[in-house]
Amino acid sequence: MLHKIVSVTPGKLLLREELDAYDPAAEPWQKQFARRYVHHSEMKGILNNIEDVNETVYDKFAVSVTPYMAQLMDRDDPHCPIRLQYLPTFHEEAKPGFATLLDELGEEGDTIPGTSVVHRYPRRVLFLVSNTCATLCRFCTRKRMVSRPSGSVHKDEIERSIDYIAGNKDIDDVLLSGGDPLTFDDDRLDYILGQIRSRAPHVRFLRIGSRMVVQLPTRVTPELCAVLEKHRVQMINIHINHPKEITPLLRERVKMIQKAGVMMGLQTVCLRGVNDNVEVMRELFMQAIEMGVRPYYVYSTDMVEGAHHFIVPHARMLALYEGLRGWISGPAVPTFIVDGLGGLGKLPIIPSYVREEVRPDGNGTTIKCRNYKGMEVEMPGLGVEFRVPSQSN
Known part of the structure; x- marks a missing residue:
């Protein structure tokens, strides 16, 4: 997308028309970093249908959006895949019966x-x-x-x-x-x-x-x-x-x-x-x-x-x-x-494409393989351990 270069005050939040015309490559990254939107109310100046979340959301996790990412957000659709990733929602309030941890990975x-x-x-x-x-x-x-x-x-x-x-x-x-x-x-x-x-x-x-x-x-x-x-x-x-x-x-x-x-x-x-x-x-x-x-x-x-x-x-x-x-x-x-x-x-997380099964007659096992189309083939050789005969003197 080509943008017209606009003159804006360093650190100033960009409003809708300014954001539409803004060229991210026209100024150093540090200045863009200083222009981040840090509250959902600020996003109302550039997007429609912004959810009014409870301020307690900010006690748990801040909001921060660069002008570049804001440019990628759909102006009207609250279900825009970019908006969903970065804008706060009432869903972030605690959900009864859902276990969450501050350090769930045990780092x-x-x-x-x-x-x-x-x-x-x-x-x-x-x-x-x-x-x-x-x-x-x-x-x-x-x-x-x-x-x-x-x-x-x-x-x-x-x-x-x-x-x-x-x-x-x-x-x-x-x-x-x-x-x-x-x-x-x-x-x-x-x-x-x-x-x-x-x-x-x-x-x-x-x-x-x-x-x-x-x-x-x-x-x-x-x-x-x-x-x-x-x-x-x-x-x-x-x-x-x-x-x-x-x-x-x-x-x-x-x-x-x-x-x-x-x-x-x-x-x-x-x-x-x-x-x-x-x-x-x-x-x-x-x-x-x-x-x-x-x-x-x-x-x-x-x-x-x-x-x-x-x-x-x-x-x-x-x-x-x-x-x-x-x-x-x-x-x-x-x-x-x-x-x-x-x-x-x-x-x-991997589906099973190769599995070992007991033969219908109960005499040992066989290997069944399937491909991405669901087609199956039996590969009995995979179920047999090959023993190398020892050399006699």
């Missing part, structure tokens, strides 16, 4: 004391460097820290985290996340990445998880790409939930990252009313690989407070997976997962 139990490193798996760690995001997803799994000053990641925590990574030679995979690491300026990122590379040469895979690339694509600059290339960041996972979030501007900035030698992966959350539709997911994942971004995970919605209305049942997620495998390109099919409560980790 705090796996956090190394004095650091912000979550060390759950033997050789890889999650390094939470920030509690800030450009735009706040209503289904955020880290509401306990994101948008809340009490959850800030302090500089001394970051230093101790780097100390821990440097001192643990078993760690060969580090994922920077938050919040969003790209809310830091280039100098801060340069320092953190540089410290990891210089002090922890045993780290073989250094990656970043960022939603900001999608929420504010102009954050991707030649200067940022130079930092990523300098410190050999091998992968950036971005988060897209609907094809409407893939714009010419996003494609342009993704290409800049790729030219810096960085692999791109896609993470998606399965959200009721947003993308729990086979055609939507097919289009999303095909557009992703079209721009060189490999679909990685589709998460079930975590059972965090205020997100119960987004949860897609397990049976529906299985059906969505079945609607992808075989119907779109193989590299475009991500792994569907559920994050187990209390720190159980990522668990795949």
Whole structure:
């Protein structure tokens, strides 16, 4: 979409006509960051049919929307898949009988004391460097820290985290996340990445998880790409939930990252009313690989407070997976997962295409296989253990 460049006061909220004419590429990302809408009443100046939520919603989770994301929202439709992800609703009030947890993934139990490193798996760690995001997803799994000053990641925590990574030679995979690491300026990122590379040469895979690339694509600059290339960041996972979030501007900035030698992966959350539709997911994942971004995970919605209305049942997620495998390109099919409560980790949600069955005559078992069309074939050889005969002297 082409926009006419308009002259607006730095930090000033954009009203409807100004937003329609606004070109996100016309000013630095920091100025756009300062223009975020932080209350649903502010959105009434640009959108129709805004729900008046109770102010208690803000006690639990803040609101934040960049002008760029606001441009993608349908002006009238309250069911717009972009609006649903970012605007507060009465559904966020507590639902009786629905269990929610502040830390439903049990990350705090796996956090190394004095650091912000979550060390759950033997050789890889999650390094939470920030509690800030450009735009706040209503289904955020880290509401306990994101948008809340009490959850800030302090500089001394970051230093101790780097100390821990440097001192643990078993760690060969580090994922920077938050919040969003790209809310830091280039100098801060340069320092953190540089410290990891210089002090922890045993780290073989250094990656970043960022939603900001999608929420504010102009954050991707030649200067940022130079930092990523300098410190050999091998992968950036971005988060897209609907094809409407893939714009010419996003494609342009993704290409800049790729030219810096960085692999791109896609993470998606399965959200009721947003993308729990086979055609939507097919289009999303095909557009992703079209721009060189490999679909990685589709998460079930975590059972965090205020997100119960987004949860897609397990049976529906299985059906969505079945609607992808075989119907779109193989590299475009991500792994569907559920994050187990209390720190159980990522668990795949996969339909059964190959199963072992007892033969009708009761004489042993056989293997039955089916394809994406439901066609079945028996493969008895898979059910027999082949023993290599020993050589006689």
